[in-house]
Amino acid sequence: MRLSYVLPIKWDAGQDIDELTGYLESISAHVELLIIDGSAAANFKRHHEAWAHFGKHIPPAASFTFINGKVNGVMTGFRTAQHDKVVIADDDIRYTVAQLEHMTQLLDEAHLIVPQNYFAPNPWHAQWDTARTLLNRALHHDYPGTLALQRDFINALGGYDGDVLFENLELMRTIQAGGGKVLYKPDMFVERLPPTAKHFWSQRVRQAYDDYAQPTKLVIFFLLMPALIAAGFVSALLPLLLLGSSIGIAEVGRRRHGGAKHFPLTASFYAPCWILERGICTWLALFAKLLNGGVRYNGKILSVAANPIWKLRSKINARQLANSVSI
Secondary structure, X not given: OOOEEEEEEOOOOOOOOHHHHHHHHHHHOOOEEEEEEOOOHHHHHHHHHHHOOOOEEEOOOOOOOOOOHHHHHHHHXXXXXXXXXXXXXXXXXXXXXXXXXXXXXXXXXXXXXXXXEEEOOOOHHHHHHHHHHHHHHHHOXXXXXXXXXXXXXXXXXXXXXXXOOOHHHHXXXXXXXXXXXXXXXXXXXXXXXXXXXXXXXXXXXXXXXHHHHOHHHHHHHHHHHHHHHHHHHHOOOHHHHHHHHHHHHHHXXXXXXXXXXXXXXXXXXXXXXXXXXXXXXXXXXXXXXXHHOOEEEOOEEEOOOOOOHHHHHHHHHHHHHHHHHHO
């Protein structure tokens, strides 16, 4: 199929590559496989020996120097890809060949396709994080670890900002700001491997900081803990009732668009846990912003979660105006 698959990756030494190698080899006969690897030299060499015979395995281009290294890999992939239709996927995403074919077809209709991830298998911490997914599905839409897009469209806009934490949202907003058509596919379920419990816990504050890109959501979670404490003074049961209502909302999200086939029922019951976690971590994210100017990501501080659409639209318009004047 005329589709380029871009995998930005940066792994530490000692990680088991066998399962990922098997997956990449299984799709390499069907797509142009581009593995943009920012790993240290010794690990890069090990990866090259495993992957270079069925995919293009290269480092990020030195010309891209964004703080968020994943964007350096993605932009290198855009520059290298032979095809306009591109799938970007984190290293834990597992497409079927049929889903990649479907993505190729959908990209005839839109500039950006947003599918739905689900964890398989489902340990307890994956179900905890799935509760966030279910609430997103009930109230708006989820943010997956993979997107498909028309490469030439985003390149014509000048790419997207990589000095942000929530890089997928930044890419989505850039395409929207440029007038692109976004197609959400909450009924297209793409498998995702769960993180380790250790990695799950390490992401809590960082993910809460993402909400700085969504002010309404941020305010809600800032007010959550004070509201629960105030409710407790009215009645000891009231906070429990308020938190318990999130189970019903999550269950709505689980059942929407055929989600019950992919999300376990027990994940809905983790919704109160996730809401409490986010309420606490929102304040921890504020302390990180006040003390450090942002949150640490791969050894660097990122202060901006993602830029608002109005700012991106203004930047795109200014760039296009400058280009037209120079012509």
